[in-house]
Structures are given as C-alpha cells and as structure tokens.
Amino acid sequence: MANYHPTPEMLTDFSAGNLQLGHALCVSAHVEHCDECKTNLQRLNSIATNLFDGLEPASLPDTLKNAVFSKLDDEHIEEPVREKTVSSHIPRALQQFISESYETLSWKKVSSMIQQAHLSTDVSGSKISLMRIQAGGKVPMHTHSGEEYTLLLEGSFSDESGLYNVGDFLVRDERHKHRPVVTKDRECICLTVTDAPVTLTGFFTRWFNPLLRRGHFSH
Amino acid sequence: MVKTNSSLNKERNIRLKGLMASVSEQRDKQAFGELFNHFAPLLRSYSLAREPGSTLLADELAQEVLIKVWNKAHTYKPELAAVSTWVFTLARNSRIDHLRRSGRFSTDIDPTALFESIEDDGPDPFQMAQRQRVEERVHNGLKQLPIEQSQILAKVYLEGKSHQEAANELELPLGTVKSRVRLALQKLELFLKR
Ligand SMILES: [Zn+2]
Numbered sequence: 001m002a003n004y005h006p007t008p009e010m011l012t013d014f015s016a017g018n019l020q021l022g023h024a025l026c027v028s029a030h031v032e033h034c035d036e037c038k039t040n041l042q043r044l045n046s047i048a049t050n051l052f053d054g055l056e057p058a059s060l061p062d063t064l065k066n067a068v069f070s071k072l073d074d075e076h077i078e079e080p081v082r083e084k085t086v087s088s089h090i091p092r093a094l095q096q097f098i099s100e101s102y103e104t105l106s107w108k109k110v111s112s113m114i115q116q117a118h119l120s121t122d123v124s125g126s127k128i129s130l131m132r133i134q135a136g137g138k139v140p141m142h143t144h145s146g147e148e149y150t151l152l153l154e155g156s157f158s159d160e161s162g163l164y165n166v167g168d169f170l171v172r173d174e175r176h177k178h179r180p181v182v183t184k185d186r187e188c189i190c191l192t193v194t195d196a197p198v199t200l201t202g203f204f205t206r207w208f209n210p211l212l213r214r215g216h217f218s219h
Numbered sequence: 220m221v222k223t224n225s226s227l228n229k230e231r232n233i234r235l236k237g238l239m240a241s242v243s244e245q246r247d248k249q250a251f252g253e254l255f256n257h258f259a260p261l262l263r264s265y266s267l268a269r270e271p272g273s274t275l276l277a278d279e280l281a282q283e284v285l286i287k288v289w290n291k292a293h294t295y296k297p298e299l300a301a302v303s304t305w306v307f308t309l310a311r312n313s314r315i316d317h318l319r320r321s322g323r324f325s326t327d328i329d330p331t332a333l334f335e336s337i338e339d340d341g342p343d344p345f346q347m348a349q350r351q352r353v354e355e356r357v358h359n360g361l362k363q364l365p366i367e368q369s370q371i372l373a374k375v376y377l378e379g380k381s382h383q384e385a386a387n388e389l390e391l392p393l394g395t396v397k398s399r400v401r402l403a404l405q406k407l408e409l410f411l412k413r
Binding site: 024 | 248251252255259260261263264265267268274277278281282285286289300301303304306307308310311312314315319322327328329330332333334335336337350353354357358361372373375376377379380381382384397400401404407409410411
C-alpha cells in the first residue's frame with residue numbers, strides 16, 4: 001500500500017484532463033493500485049459532472065443533428081468491453097510501452113549501478129523513462145532544477161525524508177536536497193518524468209553526471 | 220409539494236439512464252435523439268469554455284462525442300455512474316485527443332488508456348450507498364461555495380486551465396489558487412482523510 005500520493009491539486013488536474021500526458025501517466029500508474037486515490041478521483045469526477053451539467057447550454061447550428069444522425073448507420077468496429085488483464089504486474093497505463101516485462105525494454109547503461117530505458121519524450125521536452133538501480137545503489141547529496149515525478153514500480157529506496165516502497169509517488173524540485181539509497185535486498189525500478197529543459201540534476205538523472213561515472217558513488 | 224432541486228436531479232438522471240438503455244439494447248434512434256437534445260448544447264458549451272469563439276471545434280467535439288455515445292452505448296455501466304459522468308469523460312478525452320492531434324499536448328502516449336486503466340471495478344452495495352451520498356453532497360455543496368472557490372473549479376474543469384494557468388489568469392499566487400481548491404474540497408468533504 002502506497003504512503004506517498006499525488007496531491008489533491010494534481011488529482012484535480014488529472015480528472016479535469018489538464019495534466020501534461022507524462023505526468024498523467026505517472027498519476028494513472030499510481031492510482032491503478034491505490035484504492036484511496038481511486039475513490040478520491042471518482043469523487044472529483046462528480047464535481048466535474050455537476051459543473052458540466054450546470055453549463056449554460058449553447059445554441060446549436062441546425063445542421064448538427066442531421067450531421068450526427070447521418071453517421072449513426074456507418075459501420076464501425078464494435079469495441080469489445082475490455083476485460084482486465086490481471087496477469088501482468090506492470091501498471092496498465094504503462095502497458096502501451098511495455099508489453100510483457102521490464103526485461104524486454106532496451107536498457108542503456110548509465111553507470112555501473114544504473115540503467116535507463118527511454119519511453120517517450122513530450123513536445124514540451126519532458127522525458128519519460130524507466131530507471132533501474134542495483135540493490136544498495138547510492139547517490140551523493142544533490143538538488144534539482146525543474147520538477148521530477150517518480151513512481152516506484154519495484155523495490156524500495158530511502159532518503160533523508162523517508163523510506164519509499166512500491167506504488168509511492170514523489171515529486172521533487174529545486175527545494176529538495178537529498179541522497180537516495182536503494183535498499184540492499186533488491187534492485188529498484190522507477191518511472192520518472194523530468195521537466196524540460198533537461199538538466200543533469202534530476203533525482204535519478206543526476207546519475208548521468210560525469211563525476212558519478214568516474215565512480216564517486218559512495219560517500 | 221415542492222420538489223427539491225436534488226430530487227429533480229435524481230429524476231433527470233433516471234430518465235437519462237432509461238434513454239441509454241433504449242439506445243444500447245434496442246438501438247432506438249428516438250431515444251438517441253433525446254440524448255442528443257440534452258447533451259449536444261452542453262458539449263458545445265464545454266468546448267467553447269476552453270476555446271471561446273471556436274464554433275467549428277465545438278461542433279466537431281459535440282458530434283464526435285455523440286457518435287461515441289451511439290457506438291459505445293454498450294460499454295456504459297449504469298450501476299457505476301450517471302450518464303452525465305460518462306459523457307463528461309468522453310468529452311474530456313475528446314478534448315485531450317484534439318490537443319494531442321493539434322500538437323499542443325505532445326507525444327505518443329494514448330490518453331484513453333490512462334483513464335480506462337483506473338476505472339472502477341464496481342463498488343459493493345455499501346460503497347454504492349456512500350457514493351450516492353457523496354453525489355448529493357457535491358450537487359448541493361457546489362452551489363454554496365464562495366464564488367472565488369467555485370470560479371477556480373470552473374476554470375479547472377470547464378476551461379481546462381491547470382492550477383498554474385488559473386493563477387496566471389486571475390493574477391493570483393499559485394499558492395492562493397491551490398488553497399482555494401483545497402478549501403473547496405474540504406467544504407464538500409470530498410477527500411478521504413490521510
Ligand atoms: Zn494514492
């Protein structure tokens with residue numbers, strides 16, 4: 001069960017459809033396994049519905065009804081009511097990028113401890129990727145520029161503020177200073193979305209820093 | 220006896236569900252016509268709230284959503300949500316899709332998958348009763364919110380502004396906008412306590 005959730009404003013923007021899709025992806029992947037956020041979202045939808053119902057009805061052009069009715073008999077492929085697949089532990093929002101397992105992604109080595117798999121880049125330049133860090137992996141103290149969204153998919157890590165487990169949802173920005181450490185028992189896989197302009201000071205992307213590649217890992 | 224606003228609301232919801240059932244089970248075009256009459260003006264208004272003056276876009280959105288109502292009627296689950304809720308989600312997804320096609324919203328991410336993956340599994344009777352109470356609370360509570368709170372909710376949900384964009388437009392600090400939304404959510408007793 002997750003302990004760290006998207007903020008109420010973030011859920012509100014999500015339910016209104018206002019989040020950039022990378023952030024929406026993170027929120028969706030968290031909510032799928034979080035009953036609490038699911039209930040909150042469903043309640044937010046009732047705000048949306050009430051506001052929508054209360055709109056001042058706009059006048060219609062005469063042609064609209066005919067235009068719609070003329071298309072009703074068009075053949076369309078009836079979509080089956082989708083059955084939920086329970087076989088995969090990968091959040092369904094991510095299954096559009098990852099079909100079977102995290103193993104099948106093309107992982108690129110970033111350092112001896114870290115691998116990255118690129119999923120998508122937003123028009124805004126924000127980057128969506130998975131990071132995979134070996135058990136016991138550490139990073140030096142660092143800060144952020146821009147926001148970084150992180151969803152823990154497997155394993156756990158900790159920093160000065162707490163211990164994070166599967167399902168935990170974090171947003172880090174320039175106000176945060178921290179030193180994440182992956183727990184020793186197993187590797188950690190995270191979904192991360194980093195804001196543009198891409199900087200090398202993100203929560204996990206900091207690991208790209210050339211200093212780190214030279215092995216200044218543990219201190 | 221004077222009917223309360225919320226009992227009128229309930230009656231309307233039941234009527235809309237009946238129309239949906241006729242569309243879904245009998246492909247009843249007359250029932251669909253009534254759904255059209257109810258929703259097309261709202262859908263057009265929803266689109267115009269975000270893009271004032273773009274009447275062609277508004278027609279396009281209304282048309283697209285209503286055709287989906289016809290084609291996807293069998294996927295609507297009356298036990299889970301009011302017809303308006305379902306139509307709103309179709310409209311929101313159609314708006315996102317438009318933003319995506321026009322290049323303003325990026326990427327190869329499929330937005331419908333994001334929302335479909337977190338749909339309800341179907342609540343138990345206890346949850347249903349609770350949900351009914353929440354619906355009524357929201358319906359009645361929204362009208363009693365101070366204008367500065369409901370104004371922001373309308374910007375977020377209807378005009379499609381993020382909290383940041385709403386703050387810019389109202390020339391308010393982001394923190395003020397966020398706290399107004401939180402106050403509104405508190406007043407509606409909407410969020411589960413953490
Ligand atoms: Zn949550």
